[in-house]
Amino acid sequence: MHVVIINGSPRVQKYSNTEKIIAAFAKGLSEKDVTFETYAVSNRSTWDRIRDAYLKNDEILIALPLYVECVPGLLLEFLETLPRKDEQTRLSFILQSGFAEGCQLRCGEAFLEKLPEYLGVRYGGCLVKGDNFGIRLLEEEKQAQATKPYQAMGRLFAEGDGFFREEAEKFTGPESFSLPMRLLMGLIFKTLARKMFQKAAASWGCRVPLDEKVWETGR
Amino acid sequence: MVLLIDTTTEHIGTTIEDELLRSGKHAAxxxxxxxxxxxISHCVGCNDCWLKTPGVCAIRDDYEPVLRKMSAADQVWLISDTHFGFVSWQTKNIVDRVMPIVTMYLKFKDGQMRHxxxxxxxxxxxxIYTGDGDQAYLERWCQRTALNLGSRSLGVFSERRGKEAVSCML
Structure with a gap:
């Protein structure tokens, strides 16, 4: 098997969480002797090459972050440039998001489920996973730790059943959190998390509160 | 205030505007x-509007005045062509870039995480859409998008049902 992996994130590759997820996933592919080539739609100058790889190969995987309940605008623009292909081609997806619960990604997944039909190709399933926002804020070693579970999904994908196996379905984790968990997390959101976000912001050079009402204060 | 944002190639927003004027429903x-x-660029996901310059987008193009109007409006109507049954990338870019009016902070609402x-x-x-839109999916997406913004979906209407859409305007 040879997989064309397209990073559908509009963020530059260096800071892309999706890129780190792809790296871990591809490691899993390699362990099973599956070869791959990777592309990123964030670099518009490579779109002709991506389209070429899409047309010449029959195992395509698009990994993308959820942007407002669906595909990011830039990826949507790229997808509109793809010509129709045939059923020999299989198109699979890794859909990742910041929000942690599985239910947050289902609207995006529903779009991806139907997309292959519009493109004339076969659907290979969608690996769905939230809670990835923080990856870019972690140190390199911790980034590798956070994305390691995707390596096992690479190995699973190499077995040829796309993301239709039970292991891929389970990978999403909980659809939603229980009430006690929500109460606990809600408390953390109001206290510790705010401090952590403000600290991260300070390291980015931010000197104002993160919830500042910029336009009302006329700044 | 009602804001119509038209990204369609046929500029069907003008027809909707005419209908709105005829209906006499434009008092607000x-x-x-x-x-x-x-x-109007796509969102590049830099997170500056959350973590570096809260509330301010790093991309200096023609979008900020649009977002200011969206933020102040009572109703925003996205008038869009459709591809893959979904809104066009031009409309999706406008929605993706609302992040400056959202903060990094999180809470739970109705059992789900929200900003x-x-x-x-x-x-x-x-x-309001042209072409072969997937009505059921667009409704779902519009509801979810409104949920994320702490507001409501006003509904999804094909171009043919423009009059009906206008009847839902303030």
Missing amino acids: GFERIDTTGMR VMRYDHQPDIGI
Whole structure:
């Protein structure tokens, strides 16, 4: 098997969480002797090459972050440039998001489920996973730790059943959190998390509160 | 205030505007923005509007005035062509870039994680589309999008049902 992996994130590759997820996933592919080539739609100058790889190969995987309940605008623009292909081609997806619960990604997944039909190709399933926002804020070693579970999904994908196996379905984790968990997390959101976000912001050079009402204060 | 944001190639927003004027339902005020010729980039996901310059987008193009109007409006109607049954990338870019009116902070609402909104007032969202849109999916997406903004979906209408959409305007 040879997989064309397209990073559908509009963020530059260096800071892309999706890129780190792809790296871990591809490691899993390699362990099973599956070869791959990777592309990123964030670099518009490579779109002709991506389209070429899409047309010449029959195992395509698009990994993308959820942007407002669906595909990011830039990826949507790229997808509109793809010509129709045939059923020999299989198109699979890794859909990742910041929000942690599985239910947050289902609207995006529903779009991806139907997309292959519009493109004339076969659907290979969608690996769905939230809670990835923080990856870019972690140190390199911790980034590798956070994305390691995707390596096992690479190995699973190499077995040829796309993301239709039970292991891929389970990978999403909980659809939603229980009430006690929500109460606990809600408390953390109001206290510790705010401090952590403000600290991260300070390291980015931010000197104002993160919830500042910029336009009302006329700044 | 009702804000119409038209990204369609046929500029069907003008027809909707005519209908709105005819209906006499424009007392609360409305504005139509046709994005043709405007420089509106896609969101690049830099997170600056959350973590570096809260509330301010790092991309200096023609979008900020649009977002200010969206933030102040009671209703935002996205007038869009459709591809893959979904809104066009031009409309999706406009929606993706609302992040400056959303903060990094989180909360639980109705059992799900949501971001805390930056401002107290949120616009309701509706869609008017051309072409072969997937009505059921667009409704689902519009509802989910409104949910994320702490507002309501005004509904999804094909171009043919423009009159019906206008009847839902303030």
